[in-house]
Amino acid sequence: MVTTARERARAELTAEITDSARRQLAEVGAAALSLxxxxxxxxxxxxxxxxxxxxxxxxxxxxxxxxxxxxxxAAEAADxxxxxxxxxxxxxxxxxxxxxxxxxxxxxxxxxxxxxxxQAPEDTVAAASRVGVVLGRILGDAARAxxxxxxxxxxxxxxxxxxxxxxxxxxxxxxDDAVRLRALLAWSSLYGAISFELFGxxxxxxxxxxxxxxxxMTELARMIGF
Amino acid sequence: MVTTARERARAELTAEITDSARRQLAEVGAAALSLxxxxxxxxxxxxxxxxxxxxxxxxxxxxxxxxxxxxxxAAEAADxxxxxxxxxxxxxxxxxxxxxxxxxxxxxxxxxxxxxxxQAPEDTVAAASRVGVVLGRILGDAARAxxxxxxxxxxxxxxxxxxxxxxxxxxxxxxDDAVRLRALLAWSSLYGAISFELFGxxxxxxxxxxxxxxxxMTELARMIGF
DNA sequence: TGTTCGACGAGAGCGGTGCTCTCGTTCGCG
DNA sequence: CGCGAACGAGAGCACCGCTCTCGTCGAACA
Numbered sequence: 001m002v003t004t005a006r007e008r009a010r011a012e013l014t015a016e017i018t019d020s021a022r023r024q025l026a027e028v029g030a031a032a033l034s035l036x037x038x039x040x041x042x043x044x045x046x047x048x049x050x051x052x053x054x055x056x057x058x059x060x061x062x063x064x065x066x067x068x069x070x071x072x073x074a075a076e077a078a079d080x081x082x083x084x085x086x087x088x089x090x091x092x093x094x095x096x097x098x099x100x101x102x103x104x105x106x107x108x109x110x111x112x113x114x115x116x117x118x119q120a121p122e123d124t125v126a127a128a129s130r131v132g133v134v135l136g137r138i139l140g141d142a143a144r145a146x147x148x149x150x151x152x153x154x155x156x157x158x159x160x161x162x163x164x165x166x167x168x169x170x171x172x173x174x175x176d177d178a179v180r181l182r183a184l185l186a187w188s189s190l191y192g193a194i195s196f197e198l199f200g201x202x203x204x205x206x207x208x209x210x211x212x213x214x215x216x217m218t219e220l221a222r223m224i225g226f
Numbered sequence: 227m228v229t230t231a232r233e234r235a236r237a238e239l240t241a242e243i244t245d246s247a248r249r250q251l252a253e254v255g256a257a258a259l260s261l262x263x264x265x266x267x268x269x270x271x272x273x274x275x276x277x278x279x280x281x282x283x284x285x286x287x288x289x290x291x292x293x294x295x296x297x298x299x300a301a302e303a304a305d306x307x308x309x310x311x312x313x314x315x316x317x318x319x320x321x322x323x324x325x326x327x328x329x330x331x332x333x334x335x336x337x338x339x340x341x342x343x344x345q346a347p348e349d350t351v352a353a354a355s356r357v358g359v360v361l362g363r364i365l366g367d368a369a370r371a372x373x374x375x376x377x378x379x380x381x382x383x384x385x386x387x388x389x390x391x392x393x394x395x396x397x398x399x400x401x402d403d404a405v406r407l408r409a410l411l412a413w414s415s416l417y418g419a420i421s422f423e424l425f426g427x428x429x430x431x432x433x434x435x436x437x438x439x440x441x442x443m444t445e446l447a448r449m450i451g452f
Numbered sequence: 453t454g455t456t457c458g459a460c461g462a463g464a465g466c467g468g469t470g471c472t473c474t475c476g477t478t479c480g481c482g
Numbered sequence: 483c484g485c486g487a488a489c490g491a492g493a494g495c496a497c498c499g500c501t502c503t504c505g506t507c508g509a510a511c512a
Contacts, residue, residue, distance in 0.1 A: 004479085004480065004481095005480090006478090006479060006480070006488075006489085009489095010231040010488090010489095027491050029339075030339070031257065031341070034468085034469065034470090035469085035471090036468080036469065036470080036472070037469095040403055043429025044490070044491085045490060045491045045492070046469095046470085046491095047472080047473090047490075047491070047492075047493095048395075048489075048491070050470095050471075050472085051488075051489060051490080052474080054473090055471080056470065058320040094412040094414065104306075105422070108338075108339035108340070108438065111341070111425070111427070112334075112338040112339025112340075112425075113255075113256070113257075113334035113339045113425070114334070114338075114425050114426065115257070123296065125430065144299055147358055157433065158434040158437060159432070159433060159438055159441070160431065160432065160434050160438075161430060161432065162429050164430070164431035164432070178441075181441055181442060181445070183443075184428075184431060184432065185415065185445055185446070187421060188415070188421075188427070188428070189411065189415035189418045189419070190418070191418050191421070191422065191427075191459090192415045192416070192418020192419070192421065193264070193411065193414045193415070193418070195337070195414075195417070196414040196417065199337070199340050200421070201337070201354075201414070201417075202410075202414070204387060204389050204390070205349065205358075205386065205387055205389065205390035205410060206385070206387065206390070207384050207386070207387050208384040208385060212386075212407065212410075215385070215404075215407055216407060216411040218411075219407070219408055219411055219449060220411070222449075223445060223448075223449050229509080230508085230509070231509095232459075232507095232508060232509075235460095236459090236460095245459060260497080260498065260499090261498085261500090262497075262498065262499080263497095263498095270461070270462085271462045271463070272498095272500090273461075273462070273463075273500080273501080273502090274460075274461050274462070274463095276499095276500075276501085277459075277460060277461080281499080281500080282498095282499065282500090311512085424473090
């Protein structure tokens with residue numbers, strides 16, 4: 001299987017298109033991202049871009065996947081697997097927030113209003129789950145290390161799905177669905193806090209965003225049981 | 227001060243425009259809301275709409291304010307001032323969630339990605355604070371009723387602003403900034419949970435959204451101290 | 453009461469968008 | 483070598499936000 005010159009050119013041009021699009025996304029946001037502007041920046045006709053992305057939404061989907069991946073990598077890099085659970089949780093939360101503040105438009109694309117034409121979650125769900133996996137690993141490690149108060153083995157199938165159970169530490173005696181529910185809640189709360197800060201809903205209420213975030217995430221960790 | 231026929235016509239037409247816009251917002255979302263389509267529905271030239279709203283963003287701002295107002299009214303209606311704090315908190319949370327699920331596009335407009343041209347918060351902040359006021363009232367009432375564990379009188383000016391303190395129960399001995407921080411966190415967590423549900427981030431993790439939400443909000447209430 | 457000035461609605465138009473179609477070219481596989 | 487598929491460019495369609503002009507009509511003012 002040799003890669004022909006045409007295939008290589010196609011891969012390169014595809015990368016150039018996504019690079020240009022990512023740059024424009026960072027500058028003007030997803031709503032103002034224009035496929036024609038991408039083509040203009042690359043010096044090609046707008047119709048030529050459609051050879052590589054069948055629609056603007058597909059290009060956005062590509063950026064969404066890349067964004068989830070980048071955020072997931074940031075979360076993984078922030079984790080310190082040898083530290084106690086609270087420190088790990090805090091580090092990952094800080095990592096997610098730092099990434100969000102550094103890439104506000106990407107963050108808004110990932111966690112803000114969904115694009116009008118619903119993106120197909122099939123492609124994105126794998127990349128999107130990376131941060132969840134990191135949090136699940138912290139939860140599982142904490143349970144195995146006995147750092148979590150033992151809980152009843154309540155299994156409430158209607159609450160947390162089997163997939164989520166697998167990610168959130170698996171079947172460990174220290175983990176029942178109440179703990180996993182708190183973990184899921186903390187997960188969404190992390191994004192609630194970041195979104196409120198980024199989208200301006202905390203303006204006038206919170207003075208020092210850094211310290212508020214740290215104390216809030218500590219509060220969530222206490223809720224989980226760390 | 228008499229209202230001339232012209233003024234009355236202007237007020238009526240303004241209302242018709244916002245009504246049509248609200249309808250389109252509910253149907254196709256903010257991103258696809260078109261000023262020309264509004265004009266078309268009203269049988270007028272698109273340029274005529276600009277006599278009433280100087281730009282599309284101003285029309286959207288109007289819808290944002292109305293949305294905050296409607297949501298605030300729903301939260302106030304859901305509150306049961308005579309019930310114990312936990313029940314009140316739960317009722318308001320359920321009310322907000324119910325409103326969000328009934329008006330997903332409006333919710334996304336309010337709490338999703340901000341519109342490209344930042345809306346001026348001056349006009350919206352008053353309407354936006356209604357839900358916060360409801361939650362603050364619950365917190366204050368709980369403190370006055372002694373339903374909150376007494377706390378140190380720590381005043382951490384860098385964390386929670388004076389305005390937020392005033393809304394969140396004022397200066398009561400049962401309320402220190404740690405409590406208020408938890409309340410602000412719970413507030414953002416409420417929207418984090420609703421956003422995750424509405425925007426699909428819980429797909430594959432949460433089975434029964436209703437029960438998950440109730441138990442999650444109960445968990446948050448416990449965190450606040452209710 | 454008559455006049456004037458501002459509000460109004462309509463239409464044309466500008467530059468932009470996503471997307472489609474056609475047409476000539478060029479590359480790669482059989 | 484030849485053929486078909488991939489490719490790039492251009493024109494074009496329908497739509498968008500927004501601006502400008504122009505004729506009309508109402509309301510306040512002299």
